[in-house]
Amino acid sequence: MSTSARYWREIPQRYRYEGAKCKGCGEISFPPRIVCKSCGGREFDTVELAKQGKLLTHTVIRVGPSQFADQTPYAVGVAELDDGVRLTAQIADVDFDELKVGMPVKLEFRKVRDEGEAGIICYGYKFVPVR
C-alpha cells in the first residue's frame, strides 16, 4: 500500500523542519503537538528548527528493517539542535570511526527511502558532520 498520504502530511516537518513553539512557555515540540507537554498550552507559533547541533548518542545499524536493508550499514543518532530540540535521524557522509558524542552535525536534505522502483521517493532530513 502506498504511503503517499502519510508522507504528504509530514512534509512541513520532513522538508522544512517546522516545529511548534508554545506561546505560553516557549517549549518547541517536534513534530508539533496539540497540547504542550510542558505547560498544557494549546496555542503555538510555527518555527523552523535550528539547522545545527551536537550529537548526543549514535549507533550503527547493520541489520536494518526491510525498507532500509539496501542502505546497511548506516549510522543513526540523536542530536540536540542549537534551539534545544532533540532529533533522531540517520547520519550521512560519515566514517563510522569518526562518530563521537558531542560531534557537531547539521541537517541536510536527502532521500530517506523509496517505495521500490515504481513507488514514491521519500525525502527528508539527515545529519551530516560539520567539517
Added chain:
Amino acid sequence: MAGIIGYGAYIPRNRIKVEEIAKVWGADAPSYKKGLMLREKSVPSPDQDVITMSVEATRSALTRCGIDAKKIGAVYIGSESHPYAVKPSGTVVAEAIGATPDCHCVDFEFACKAGSEAMFVCMGLVDAGAIEYGLAIGADTSQGAPGDALEYSAAAGAAAYIIGKDDGVAKMLATHSFMTDTPDFWRREYMHYPRHAGRFTGEPAYFKHVTGCANALLEKTNSKPSDYAYAVFHQPNGKFPMRVGKMLGFTKEQIEPGWLAPTLGNTYSGSSPMGLTATLDVAKPGDKIFMVSYGSGAGSDGFVFEVTDALPKMREKAPFTRTLLDENKVYIDYGTYTKYRGKIRKGE
C-alpha cells in the same frame, strides 16, 4: 533590468578517478586523462539526486541573499536526470524552501543546457514584471554507459540562482540563444543510458553552437573578449571549454576560475551554471563575465553579467564552490561506484 540576487552550488563528496574506471575496462588512463583533460569526477551517494542537490544549492543561495522564499514566483529546474519520469522535481524543491503555493513551477530538459534555460526564462519573466524573484537551477546526476567514454565524465552537482529585478550581485546585461536541430546526443524513452554520435559531438555540435552563440552575443553587446574579466563555457570535459575559449579569443586566465571539469567532471545541466558560481566566488565589483552554455540536440544560451559592489560581502555567507570541490572528498572504487549508481542487477 534583471540581476542575480543570490547563488549557491552543491557537490556530493564522492569522487572516482579516471584510473579506477579505466582499469576495469582495460582502457588507457593516461590517454583519457590527456584527451579529455579530466582527472576525476563527482559521484552522488544513493541518498542524493537532482532534488536533494537542488534543495541544498538553493538553501545556500537563500542564505547569501536573505530574501523571503515566499516572494519567489517561479521555480525552474533544468536537468536530464529528474528523479521521476512523471512528477515535477520543482514541487519538492519549492516546498522544501517554503516557496509554495503561490508559485509557477516547471521542470526543464535540454540535455546540458537546461539550467541556463531556467536562468534565461527567469530573466525574461523578471524583466517583464511578471514575477519579483525567480529560482533557476541546473542540476544533474548524469549516467554514462559502463565502458563508454561518457562514463569518465558524467558527474553530479547543482547550481541555483535567484534572479530578481534589483541589480543584486551581478547585473544580467544581455543574453542570446542559438540553436539548430543537431542529433549529437540523445536518450530514448525507457533507455537507461544516453547514446552519442562520437566525434560528431565536437565540431558540428559543441563548437558550432558555442561559437555561434558567443559571436552573436559579442556583436549584440558591441564587445570583444578582452572586455571581460572572466569567461565560462559548458564543460563536457576539461578540453572543450579551453579550446572553444581560444577559438573565440579568450585567454586561459579568463576561463580558469570557472573551469571545474578536470576534477568535477561534466555535471550536465549544472556545468556552466556551476562554473559561474565559482567565478562569482572570486570576481570583483565592475568585472564583466561572459557565459555560454551548450546542450546537445543542440543549442547554447549566452549571458553577459556585470558584478556589483554587493558581491564580496554576500558571497562569504555560504561555501565557495572550490571549497566544495577540493575539500572533504572521499575516493570510491569502481564496485562502490556501480552500487551507488544502480548499475548492478540484483535478485528479484
